[in-house]
Amino acid sequence: MIRPALFIACMILGLTASAAQEEDHSKDLVTALSSDMVSIQSNFTGTEIVIFGQASDIDRRTSEPDDFQLAIVVEGPPQDITTRRKGRFLGVWVNREAERFQNVPSFYAVASTADIGQIAHRTILDEYSIGLHHINLAVSGVSNVPLSDRDDFRRAFIRLRQQMGLYSEREASIEFLTDTMFRTTIPLPANIPVGDYRVKSFLFNQGELISETEQTLAVAKIGFEQVTFELAQNYPLVYGVLAVVLAIFTGWLAGVIFKKD
Amino acid sequence: MQLYLPIAEIPVNIFVIFAMGGAVGFLSGLFGIGGGFLLTPLLIFSGIPPAVSVATVTTQVVASSASAVVTYLRRKAIDMKLATILLAGGVFGSLIGVILFDVLQSVGQLDLVISLSYVTFLGAIGGLMLFESVRAIRRRKSGAAPAARKPGQHNWIHGLPLKVRFRRSKLYVSVIPVVGLGAIIGFLGTILGIGGGFMMVPALIYLLRVPTNIVIGTSLFQILFTMAAATIFHAMGTKTVDIVLAMTLMIGGVIGAQFGARMGQNLRGDQLRLLLALLVLGVGLRFAVDLLLVPEDFYSIAIRKGAGS
Numbered sequence: 090m091i092r093p094a095l096f097i098a099c100m101i102l103g104l105t106a107s108a109a110q111e112e113d114h115s116k117d118l119v120t121a122l123s124s125d126m127v128s129i130q131s132n133f134t135g136t137e138i139v140i141f142g143q144a145s146d147i148d149r150r151t152s153e154p155d156d157f158q159l160a161i162v163v164e165g166p167p168q169d170i171t172t173r174r175k176g177r178f179l180g181v182w183v184n185r186e187a188e189r190f191q192n193v194p195s196f197y198a199v200a201s202t203a204d205i206g207q208i209a210h211r212t213i214l215d216e217y218s219i220g221l222h223h224i225n226l227a228v229s230g231v232s233n234v235p236l237s238d239r240d241d242f243r244r245a246f247i248r249l250r251q252q253m254g255l256y257s258e259r260e261a262s263i264e265f266l267t268d269t270m271f272r273t274t275i276p277l278p279a280n281i282p283v284g285d286y287r288v289k290s291f292l293f294n295q296g297e298l299i300s301e302t303e304q305t306l307a308v309a310k311i312g313f314e315q316v317t318f319e320l321a322q323n324y325p326l327v328y329g330v331l332a333v334v335l336a337i338f339t340g341w342l343a344g345v346i347f348k349k350d
Numbered sequence: 351m352q353l354y355l356p357i358a359e360i361p362v363n364i365f366v367i368f369a370m371g372g373a374v375g376f377l378s379g380l381f382g383i384g385g386g387f388l389l390t391p392l393l394i395f396s397g398i399p400p401a402v403s404v405a406t407v408t409t410q411v412v413a414s415s416a417s418a419v420v421t422y423l424r425r426k427a428i429d430m431k432l433a434t435i436l437l438a439g440g441v442f443g444s445l446i447g448v449i450l451f452d453v454l455q456s457v458g459q460l461d462l463v464i465s466l467s468y469v470t471f472l473g474a475i476g477g478l479m480l481f482e483s484v485r486a487i488r489r490r491k492s493g494a495a496p497a498a499r500k501p502g503q504h505n506w507i508h509g510l511p512l513k514v515r516f517r518r519s520k521l522y523v524s525v526i527p528v529v530g531l532g533a534i535i536g537f538l539g540t541i542l543g544i545g546g547g548f549m550m551v552p553a554l555i556y557l558l559r560v561p562t563n564i565v566i567g568t569s570l571f572q573i574l575f576t577m578a579a580a581t582i583f584h585a586m587g588t589k590t591v592d593i594v595l596a597m598t599l600m601i602g603g604v605i606g607a608q609f610g611a612r613m614g615q616n617l618r619g620d621q622l623r624l625l626l627a628l629l630v631l632g633v634g635l636r637f638a639v640d641l642l643l644v645p646e647d648f649y650s651i652a653i654r655k656g657a658g659s
Binding site for chain 1: 360413416418421458466578581591593596600605608647649653
């Protein structure tokens with residue numbers, strides 16, 4: 090499924106890239122996605138999205154190609170997430186301190202041509218949220234976490250999200266097909282949240298951001314999954330009654346079937 | 351075969367879930383229990399979010415008790431008046447349960463309360479059952495006749511006001527303990543994802559002194575409707591009832607229950623109770639170990655707002 094999509098995307102990319110060059114010569118970076126929609130059906134077990142691009146000015150500049158670096162960030166819709174830490178209380182392990190991170194991405198994947206730290210200065214990385222350690226993790230005012238432990242909570246948060254496959258940082262994972270054309274694959278695990286994703290690509294030259302692009306990617310449930318989910322969200326009473334009716338019917342049917350033999 | 355659950359939002363192996371439903375169904379048929387107290391922990395331990403596990407098992411319990419209620423209705427072994435009053439208490443308890451469930455989830459102590467309740471109730475009930483069944487087996491071996499129920503026996507419960515006559519059960523007791531019992535079981539059932547039959551049946555026999563031939567049908571009838579109410583409350587409140595997961599568990603469960611019931615007829619009652627007691631204690635112990643051992647990871651995260659909360 091990816092391969093024909095790749096081919097078509099390359100074609101489109103070639104066309105748009107040449108069109109862009111005619112209109113606007115300052116445009117250094119063009120990107121395209123293998124698909125702008127990820128649909129979740131009952132057989133969904135995760136997928137991947139391929140991002141292609143062309144950094145057209147790399148070869149025309151006087152500096153060395155190695156001075157150019159790329160970073161591509163895929164970001165899911167924002168969430169508020171509470172991180173909790175267990176502590177012993179009366180001999181039992183219970184959740185004690187909690188820190189609430191607000192408006193953090195529900196999904197975050199970054200691919201780059203080099204180590205994130207080498208791409209640009211950390212103030213730039215922080216500004217554009219490039220790299221796992223540069224995501225803006227804003228905390229809510231109410232928190233019972235001592236200041237000295239706040240970094241532990243940030244690290245634990247990122248680590249847990251990585252374990253779930255929802256946050257990732259893959260350095261040197263952007264592959265160059267020609268001198269200027271590149272490609273990278275971002276895996277989307279089965280537990281990705283639905284919503285509108287943003288795919289942001291950044292082109293750096295000697296630590297300076299010279300061009301960026303942004304695309305959107307929709308992740309949505311379709312078909313039966315969508316109908317069920319929307320029924321449960323929008324008509325919870327109907328959904329609940331339906332669940333009960335189904336259960337009683339199944340139970341009754343079993344009672345009738347197995348009674349005869 | 352992997353199947354994506356629309357509400358839990360994770361893919362699961364459908365055959366594993368089906369087999370779990372079947373295995374618990376088998377045990378529930380064997381012991382004449384709902385099996386919620388086994389199924390909920392099993393789902394939680396296999397990676398289904400606790401909130402989804404609890405809410406979905408309430409739906410599964412509706413199916414498994416509906417199948418048995420049909421039989422008891424046919425035999426007319428249900429005290430409808432007693433069941434209705436228990437049910438009124440049960441629905442009330444269930445409503446309180448869903449509200450508390452939501453509160454506990456937002457302060458991050460839901461898992462703790464679920465674990466502590468499992469340890470407490472399974473430990474206590476399992477211990478009592480173990481004690482009782484061992485005594486019964488010993489008594490049978492030594493050949494002594496079991497003490498017959500004395501009709502005039504009374505305890506403090508029979509001194510309460512608002513007395514009502516239950517003709518089918520040949521009882522004349524206050525409605526206060528009946529409503530109270532229904533409410534406690536409904537409340538626990540909603541929070542823990544269990545039907546509560548293993549608590550209801552002994553309570554009806556030992557506290558209210560309902561005749562044993564009426565107890566199971568009445569208890570099942572009340573569980574059926576309390577859990578139906580709990581399903582609807584969960585669907586409206588926590589929105590964590592996963593209909594696909596529930597259907598898979600139900601189908602596995604009702605099939606397993608038939609085989610269990612057939613096998614149960616070949617075992618002695620006191621042996622069955624001993625096995626059940628060990629099973630109940632085992633599940634309680636599993637939760638206790640989790641609470642007491644140093645956790646592998648001190649940190650945990652929970653989505654509060656936005657996509658997927």
